Amino acid sequence: MLGLDADRLRADLNRLLAFLFHQGILDEQYLQLQQLQDESSPNFVSEVVNIYFHESEKLLRNLRSLLMDREFSDYDKMGIHLNQFIGSSSSIGAKRVRNVCVAFRTASDQNNRAGCLRALELLEHEYCILKNKLHELFQMEQQRLLAAGVRYPMLN
Amino acid sequence: MATMHRVVQSSVSTSDATTTSYDGLTSCKAADIVISDQFPAGLRVLVVDDDITCLKILEQMLHRCRYHVTTCPQAKVALNLLRERKGCFDVILSDVYMPDMDGYKLLEHVGLEMDLPVIMISADGSTRAVMKGIRHGACDYLIKPIREEELKNIWQHVVRKKWNENKELEHSGSLDDTDQHKQRHDDAEYASSVNDATETSLKPLKKRSNSKEEDDGEIDNDDPSTSKKPRVVWSVELHQQFVSAVNQLGIDKAVPKRILELMNVPGLTRENVASHLQKFRLYLKRISGVAQQGGIANPLCGPVEANVKIGSLGSFNIQALAASGQIPPQTLAAVHAELLGRSAGNLVVATDQPALLQATPQGPKCIQVDQGVAFVQHSVKSESSSSKHFSQSFAPVEDVASGFRSWPSNNIGTAGPSNSGGLSSQNGNMLIDLLQQQQQLQKPQQRSTVSELRRSINVQPSCHVVPSQSSASFRAGNSPVSVTQNGSYSRTAVIDYSLLSSQSNCPSLNIGQVSDVNLQTTGVLSGYIPPASVSPSVSSCSVNADNCASQQVQTSSMTFKASRHLPGFVHSTSNIPDPYGSTKSGDLLNQEPFNNLGYINKGTCLPAKFAVDEFQSHLSSSSHGKVFSENIGTRVKQEPSMEFGDNAKVGIPMLQQFPPNDLMSVFTE
Numbered sequence: 001m002l003g004l005d006a007d008r009l010r011a012d013l014n015r016l017l018a019f020l021f022h023q024g025i026l027d028e029q030y031l032q033l034q035q036l037q038d039e040s041s042p043n044f045v046s047e048v049v050n051i052y053f054h055e056s057e058k059l060l061r062n063l064r065s066l067l068m069d070r071e072f073s074d075y076d077k078m079g080i081h082l083n084q085f086i087g088s089s090s091s092i093g094a095k096r097v098r099n100v101c102v103a104f105r106t107a108s109d110q111n112n113r114a115g116c117l118r119a120l121e122l123l124e125h126e127y128c129i130l131k132n133k134l135h136e137l138f139q140m141e142q143q144r145l146l147a148a149g150v151r152y153p154m155l156n
Numbered sequence: 157m158a159t160m161h162r163v164v165q166s167s168v169s170t171s172d173a174t175t176t177s178y179d180g181l182t183s184c185k186a187a188d189i190v191i192s193d194q195f196p197a198g199l200r201v202l203v204v205d206d207d208i209t210c211l212k213i214l215e216q217m218l219h220r221c222r223y224h225v226t227t228c229p230q231a232k233v234a235l236n237l238l239r240e241r242k243g244c245f246d247v248i249l250s251d252v253y254m255p256d257m258d259g260y261k262l263l264e265h266v267g268l269e270m271d272l273p274v275i276m277i278s279a280d281g282s283t284r285a286v287m288k289g290i291r292h293g294a295c296d297y298l299i300k301p302i303r304e305e306e307l308k309n310i311w312q313h314v315v316r317k318k319w320n321e322n323k324e325l326e327h328s329g330s331l332d333d334t335d336q337h338k339q340r341h342d343d344a345e346y347a348s349s350v351n352d353a354t355e356t357s358l359k360p361l362k363k364r365s366n367s368k369e370e371d372d373g374e375i376d377n378d379d380p381s382t383s384k385k386p387r388v389v390w391s392v393e394l395h396q397q398f399v400s401a402v403n404q405l406g407i408d409k410a411v412p413k414r415i416l417e418l419m420n421v422p423g424l425t426r427e428n429v430a431s432h433l434q435k436f437r438l439y440l441k442r443i444s445g446v447a448q449q450g451g452i453a454n455p456l457c458g459p460v461e462a463n464v465k466i467g468s469l470g471s472f473n474i475q476a477l478a479a480s481g482q483i484p485p486q487t488l489a490a491v492h493a494e495l496l497g498r499s500a501g502n503l504v505v506a507t508d509q510p511a512l513l514q515a516t517p518q519g520p521k522c523i524q525v526d527q528g529v530a531f532v533q534h535s536v537k538s539e540s541s542s543s544k545h546f547s548q549s550f551a552p553v554e555d556v557a558s559g560f561r562s563w564p565s566n567n568i569g570t571a572g573p574s575n576s577g578g579l580s581s582q583n584g585n586m587l588i589d590l591l592q593q594q595q596q597l598q599k600p601q602q603r604s605t606v607s608e609l610r611r612s613i614n615v616q617p618s619c620h621v622v623p624s625q626s627s628a629s630f631r632a633g634n635s636p637v638s639v640t641q642n643g644s645y646s647r648t649a650v651i652d653y654s655l656l657s658s659q660s661n662c663p664s665l666n667i668g669q670v671s672d673v674n675l676q677t678t679g680v681l682s683g684y685i686p687p688a689s690v691s692p693s694v695s696s697c698s699v700n701a702d703n704c705a706s707q708q709v710q711t712s713s714m715t716f717k718a719s720r721h722l723p724g725f726v727h728s729t730s731n732i733p734d735p736y737g738s739t740k741s742g743d744l745l746n747q748e749p750f751n752n753l754g755y756i757n758k759g760t761c762l763p764a765k766f767a768v769d770e771f772q773s774h775l776s777s778s779s780h781g782k783v784f785s786e787n788i789g790t791r792v793k794q795e796p797s798m799e800f801g802d803n804a805k806v807g808i809p810m811l812q813q814f815p816p817n818d819l820m821s822v823f824t825e
Contacts (some may be wrong), residue, residue: 029301036216036304044216052209083253087279088209090301 006147013140020133023096030093046138052092053131059085060124067117078108078116085123097126196311197222200244204234204262205251205277210300214249214277217304231257235265242270246314249298252278252285260292267293273313277302390432397421398432407440 020026037044059081066078082105089098100123107115201223205211211227218225226245228234231254238245248266252259263274273295278285281299289297295313298306390398401418402410412430419429 029303032301032303033213036213036220040219041216048209048212048216051212055207055209080253080255083279084207087251087300088207090279091207091210091213093301 006144009140009144009147013137013144016133016137016140020137024099025094025096025130025133027093027095029090029095033092049092049134049138052088052094055088056085056097056127060120060127063120063123067113067120072113073111075108075111079105082108094130097123097130100126194222196314199223199311199314200246201225201249201310202234202238202245202247203227203249204231204254204259205229205249206231206254206256207251210251210277210302214302214307217302217307220304221308223307230254231259231262235262238266238270238272245272247295247310248272248274249277249310250274252276252280252289260288263289263292263294271317273317275310275313394419394421394424395432398429398436402433402436407437 017026021028033045033048041047062081063078066072066074066081082101086098086101086105089095089101100119104116104119104123107119199221201218203211203214203218203225205214205227206229208229211229215225215227226237228237231250234248234250235257238248250259250262250266254262259276259278263276266272266274274293275296275298276289276294277298277300278289279300286297295317296310397419398415401415404418405411405414410433412426412433415433416424416426416429
């Protein structure tokens with residue numbers, strides 16, 4: 001019954017996606033990413049998302065270290081980091097992460113350190129959610145592909 | 157842009173759109189992929205963004221549009237790439253905020269040096285940021301996230317830019333199609349020696365879509381048998397004879413054969429006369445076009461006035477540049493000296509030419525023209541500290557002047573021809589001289605193209621004397637602007653009137669504009685090459701060096717400009733006292749969406765409902781600077797308890813922590 005599993009997995013996958021869209025964790029830009037995936041670049045989405053994770057974690061570490069510094073005053077630098085974070089998050093469709101970044105940037109614009117700290121924690125939290133969900137998505141996609149790869153022998 | 161029309165080295169199907177990631181290692185294979193009939197496929201795009209995620213996404217999207225993509229995460233590397241491979245790219249996509257160089261600065265550099273359309277991209281879509289981009293000359297401003305549909309349309313900026321250039325040139329009549337066809341047989345000689353670099357002077361004038369047949373025509377005219385003709389030196393006397401013959405016959409009736417008979421110069425062939433006549437005609441057309449376009453009754457005054465305007469701008473810019481400390485005081489002084497007409501600098505001489513040309517009886521106007529080009533000259537000087545170059549060109553001034561005045565003044569067109577073809581050869585000569593000066597200024601680029609130019613000049617009969625000393629001292633230098641780029645050649649072919657129009661349209665002084673203006677000015681200068689003694693050509697060459705030097709000009713102007721603008725990320729610097737206290741923070745948060753999240757005092761209150769308490773502790777531990785990846789790992793472990801189905805239940809109470817607002821309205825059930 002592997003074929004049925006494939007269908008069930010696809011249904012689960014769609015449901016997960018729908019949930020993520022509904023929750024605002026992802027938006028239609030993610031669909032654009034999916035559309036960019038084709039035969040010539042079959043793993044495009046996962047590649048891009050992995051790059052995003054890698055870069056984002058760097059950014060989050062930088063932001064964290066900036067804010068942890070007692071003498072921190074370089075809000076400009078933080079703003080630059082945030083700009084990149086906003087750009088990359090919106091480019092992959094990570095809507096909630098992006099929104100938190102925008103709020104973070106506003107706090108940074110106002111040199112509001114406490115606000116920045118709070119925003120950072122919220123950002124880290126949202127990022128975790130996103131990462132977990134996307135991992136889940138990719139796992140399901142893998143399983144579905146595996147399941148769909150199985151074919152029943154043709155009945156004579 | 158020129159390479160779109162350039163003879164395709166190897167035909168490649170559009171499906172071969174490749175990506176080259178330039179980290180300074182790989183090379184751009186632009187020459188391989190040029191398909192003009194499948195435009196806009198094959199458009200060569202350079203993407204510059206420090207955000208690797210966006211870079212990858214854009215790359216893929218552009219692939220989808222069947223463009224040829226080169227990515228570059230660093231602005232400086234991208235700029236070097238552009239400089240090294242001029243003509244390799246059609247359009248540039250650049251991020252605004254980059255660590256090593258401000259995107260606006262890159263935009264300025266590109267706009268001034270290469271005149272390629274630049275599209276800015278940024279996550280910041282505020283009106284202020286977009287306005288800044290426009291002010292810096294961006295063709296477009298895209299806001300992240302970028303959709304594929306937006307990228308599909310970027311070709312329009314390339315075409316629009318080209319067509320605008322075409323329009324200017326068509327108005328000038330320097331490349332009138334009818335002229336081309338009429339004199340195509342005459343072009344055999346002149347076209348045969350046209351190499352790729354000079355060909356590009358014609359190329360940018362053609363619309364991309366119409367390029368094919370014209371390109372074929374050009375290629376057909378490349379008759380190898382004529383490429384070895386001995387050069388004819390159009391000396392002053394010779395040109396005078398020519399002009400008098402033309403006047404005798406009447407410009408409309410002047411055919412090469414009859415001119416040849418009238419001139420009665422042994423050794424002169426009909427082809428020599430024909431090509432000279434063609435250049436002459438184009439020059440006349442350009443001059444008359446200037447008068448018409450500029451709306452100036454007195455044709456003599458027209459170009460001069462245009463130059464005067466430039467001059468005023470030039471002076472301004474010089475001073476502005478000086479003020480910004482970009483220009484050493486001695487060069488500034490030298491420029492001023494030139495302005496006063498005391499000494500003839502490189503530019504001054506060249507600028508004098510058109511002025512003298514059109515206003516031989518009007519001596520004083522020469523000075524005004526000087527001012528116009530002095531700016532460019534100035535920039536050249538600012539870079540080349542050696543004064544010997546200047547001294548070289550000092551001498552010829554008088555010669556040039558005398559040469560000019562000796563011509564009959566009844567015909568403005570006594571000046572030499574100034575068609576694009578003539579420009580190419582003459583520019584080549586001038587460029588060569590310029591290049592040797594530029595050698596000191598910039599690292600040499602495109603030596604091969606320069607040497608090509610040189611060959612072409614030697615082969616082609618021109619009215620421009622190539623001084624032996626300049627040839628001897630010629631060194632391959634930087635000639636991206638003049639040689640291989642459509643931009644510079646087309647600029648040089650642009651007539652004065654465009655200067656006028658640009659002047660009138662843009663009253664606000666723009667250094668970038670001025671440099672364009674100056675390029676055009678020098679284009680006029682180059683258009684007319686006085687068949688004088690050796691030294692004038694040197695001076696005129698050096699004058700036109702500013703084409704090459706435009707980089708310098710632009711650099712200096714750019715630095716000046718840059719100093720005026722806020723670098724990088726600008727944010728409001730309202731000083732809010734550091735509110736560690738909860739009340740204050742609450743106030744601050746009121747201004748932000750944060751408040752709406754119910755995220756009042758404690759950073760950790762948020763995830764309270766997020767299933768597991770340990771999660772919360774992880775969050776607080778994260779605030780102690782733990783390695784983030786660890787946190788994620790642990791958090792992932794928390795996740796399994798939250799099945800996909802359970803998420804729906806858990807999510808809702810969590811969501812309720814975030815009362816719906818503009819940001820989170822999606823959460824409303």
